[in-house]
Amino acid sequence: MPAYLAAERAAAIEAVERASRVCTAVFQRLVTEETLTKRDKSPVTVADFGAQAVVNAILEKHFPDDPVVGEEDSKDLQGEAGRALCEKVVDLVNAAVERPMSTDEVLRAIDRGQYAGGSTGRHWTLDPIDGTKGFLRGEQFAVCLALIIDGKVSLGVVGCPNLPFDMSRPTEDRGVLAVAVEGQGAFQRRLHADGDAEERMHASSVANARDASFCESVEAGHSSHGDSARIAELLGITKQSLRMDSQCKYVAVARGDADIYLRLPVSSSYTEKIWDHAAGNIIIREAGGRVSDVSGEPLDFSAGRTLSRNKGVIATNGRVFDAVIAAVQRTLGDKAPGA
Ligand SMILES: Nc1ncnc2c1ncn2[C@@H]1O[C@H](COP(=O)(O)O)[C@@H](OP(=O)(O)O)[C@H]1O
Numbered sequence: 001m002p003a004y005l006a007a008e009r010a011a012a013i014e015a016v017e018r019a020s021r022v023c024t025a026v027f028q029r030l031v032t033e034e035t036l037t038k039r040d041k042s043p044v045t046v047a048d049f050g051a052q053a054v055v056n057a058i059l060e061k062h063f064p065d066d067p068v069v070g071e072e073d074s075k076d077l078q079g080e081a082g083r084a085l086c087e088k089v090v091d092l093v094n095a096a097v098e099r100p101m102s103t104d105e106v107l108r109a110i111d112r113g114q115y116a117g118g119s120t121g122r123h124w125t126l127d128p129i130d131g132t133k134g135f136l137r138g139e140q141f142a143v144c145l146a147l148i149i150d151g152k153v154s155l156g157v158v159g160c161p162n163l164p165f166d167m168s169r170p171t172e173d174r175g176v177l178a179v180a181v182e183g184q185g186a187f188q189r190r191l192h193a194d195g196d197a198e199e200r201m202h203a204s205s206v207a208n209a210r211d212a213s214f215c216e217s218v219e220a221g222h223s224s225h226g227d228s229a230r231i232a233e234l235l236g237i238t239k240q241s242l243r244m245d246s247q248c249k250y251v252a253v254a255r256g257d258a259d260i261y262l263r264l265p266v267s268s269s270y271t272e273k274i275w276d277h278a279a280g281n282i283i284i285r286e287a288g289g290r291v292s293d294v295s296g297e298p299l300d301f302s303a304g305r306t307l308s309r310n311k312g313v314i315a316t317n318g319r320v321f322d323a324v325i326a327a328v329q330r331t332l333g334d335k336a337p338g339a
């Protein structure tokens with residue numbers, strides 16, 4: 001008998017691999033000195049739409065009844081104003097899929113991502129390019145896809161085209177795909193590898209937070225660097241933080257490159273999105289780690305498109321969880337986020 005969610009796992013891997021190729025092709029073609037100096041976001045826009053269309057088309061083929069909570073919608077591609085961008089996206093998609101898709105099919109595929117989410121039944125959640133800033137800098141970004149069943153993340157795939165397979169050889173062998181299914185462990189494989197060779201990932205065994213290292217966003221606007229420095233000091237951490245964009249941070253903790261991931265609210269009004277955390281969440285849990293919000297409560301993926309019942313994210317190897325939450329609580333205390 002096939003393993004639990006075997007067909008979903010295979011389809012999600014195929015979708016993330018193809019979407020990762022779309023992103024890499026766009027980077028090679030469109031991200032230039034000029035786009036970087038002009039802070040031109042068009043490459044990421046084209047890649048975002050293209051990757052969402054490719055993933056949603058593959059999901060529709062395999063699981064036509066499953067709705068999707070995706071980051072993008074096709075509004076900006078519609079009508080005369082969107083025509084040029086739309087043509088680029090359609091060309092890109094057709095270079096990545098097996099059967100050519102018409103413009104309408106591409107737009108419809110993108111708009112399969114409008115589901116409201118919730119606590120019952122199955123739905124997928126997709127971030128076609130997580131870490132858009134990292135993508136534009138040629139650093140870390142990820143294509144993230146997860147399946148949520150009755151409000152619980154049951155499958156997650158994170159494609160990381162620029163992440164070294166082995167952090168001790170950071171300039172070689174880039175491109176990692178991390179995958180986890182509930183109860184089956186977390187694995188990494190080479191992105192775009194021939195064959196299905198996979199290695200099991202385990203969170204680290206560091207038991208004393210003093211010996212831990214932590215990762216956090218590159219962008220100080222996404223996670224407070226001041227609060228993380230205070231938390232590190234309280235824990236006696238002396239190692240420099242690993243700053244990395246995207247859900248690659250979850251993969252880093254899941255395979256022991258770092259022991260802690262801190263995402264500390266900068267503004268009290270920001271609500272985390274489910275597509276930014278679902279795939280990483282199960283990858284950490286299945287690697288033996290533990291994830292919560294800043295209060296130590298599990299993330300609640302049943303509340304719709306956002307994590308409206310949680311603030312911030314703390315991921316650890318499990319062993320240092322209690323010490324980290326205590327330090328987070330002491331640091332954040334009753335101070336207003338970002339203060
Ligand atoms: N004020 C804020 N606080 C926390 N996260 C934010 C934020 N503003 C945007 N983000 C999210 O942070 C994600 C990137 O996370 P990271 O900093 O870990 O790379 C963004 O995903 P996208 O890049 O998909 O837009 C975006 O959804």
Ligand SMILES: [Mg+2]
Nearest residue numbers: 127130131276
């Ligand atoms: Mg994102």
